[in-house]
Amino acid sequence: MFFSDAGARPRTWEASPSEHKKWVEVFKACDEDNKGYLSREDFKVAVVMLFGYKPSKIEADAVMSSVNPNTSGLTLEEFLNIIRKKKEAQLYRNEIRHIFTAFDRHYRGYLTLEDFQKAFKQVAPKLPERITLEVFR
Template sequence: MFSSEARPQTWAGTRGASPSEHKKWVEVFKACDEGNKGYLSREDFKVAIVMLFGYKPSKIEANSMMTSINPNTSGILLEEFLNIVRKKKEAQLFWNETRHIFSAFDRHYQGYLTLEDFQKAFRLVAPRLPERSVLDVFREVDQDSDGFVSFGDFEIAINYGQKEVKKSSYCELFGTSWDD
């Protein structure tokens, strides 16, 4: 109905956010902008993160966010704030999905996965996959080769898989290899 040019500039920085989330983020920005400066100082930013995510960002995280902004400003502008919040939300959702998948594999709630857990899961979702392939996947994911896959090992494998999918999609799209 509306072209992307007709949308307010602030909406472009929050792709994937619902209108109610976007509104909430803008309201939090305004509530935390002490003195209506038009930007969030380091302390304002910390309060905003507490309001939205329920934790106080570490000094390292706050410094990272403050250095990623335009050096000509004294703080984080609304557009930058919306972009930061969107990225944090996406990362949080991805972590939650990864945890959910891991928990589905961890049928005995042990906090780790065994080869047997992998075999049962793959039998359910890919019954025709050769047993050798399941063993290869397990060995690949078991980073320290101790016969157990921790959530950390699993998360690394999922993240690596995401990067490989993105790389292969890029290569397919542009008809090139990643090494070019």
């Protein structure tokens, strides 16, 4: 799903020109009748093409509820904005997973206080131990 503005990280991500071009090509391929917009079903096919999964009813409802009422579907601009946010959220989750894996040195799937303390000693050796304890809790 998409991340909310409240959970958004301050950094932003920009698509490369080739990635942007790919998104436009997917939009055009899914807009078979050259309507200038993607219907709900067209959008689902586009997500499958770009992300490899079929969006849930809830996700499709959320996207389609954001559509301008004067149009019958997602315009190219709306589609590109949604896909950019989706890609940004995907990259953010991958970054979090990577950081967690670095902390989880024994590959247990969870962090102990000891794991946490060792990691912080390596990346922030001058950080007071009480801060590490507060962050862990």
